[in-house]
Amino acid sequence: MASDQEFVSFVTDQLEAAGDVFAKKMFGEYGVYLDGVFFGLICDNRFFVKPTEGGRAFIGKPAEAPPYPGAKNSFLIEDKLEDRDWLCELVKITVKELPPPKRKK
Template identity: 70%
Template sequence: MATKQEFVDFVIDQMEKAGEIKARKMFGEYGIYADGKFFGVICDNKLFIKPTNAGREFIGNVVEAPPYEGAKPSFLIEDKLEDREWLSELVRVTVKELPMPKPKKKKK
């Protein structure tokens, strides 16, 4: 089942206090970025966040699942999507722990 644009818009709106949040279509689903850092995906109308120590500590009772077949498990966020403050803080602590993206090489 493909993700609906309305769900993507809702999730992005819920995270607005975490920085500049963008979603990019990837392989029929969506990658999500905060201030240029890739931190999660939206697949099948579900939100998956990259696992980090800070994120695990913040969430507490973590539910992990792969966003798609063959993927590494990520934090599956289902019951807190309505909580803007909580979701924005999770994104902030996660992104803070992730490395900056490597600069893209220029094509010759």
């Protein structure tokens, strides 16, 4: 089941205070970016964040699951989707640990 635009808009709206957040359609689902850095996925109306040490420390005991069959586990964010401040902080912590986007030639 593909994610619906309403859920994608909800997640990106929750993250608007973190910076320039957008979702890009990829293979029927969505990649989520902050300031050009790919940090998460929306698959089957579920929100996943790339696992980082800082994110793990911030969450405590994160739920982990693969966003799609054959993928590595990511942090599955379910209970805190309504908490904008918590969600924005998690995403900022995560993006700090990820490599910057590659410049296109």
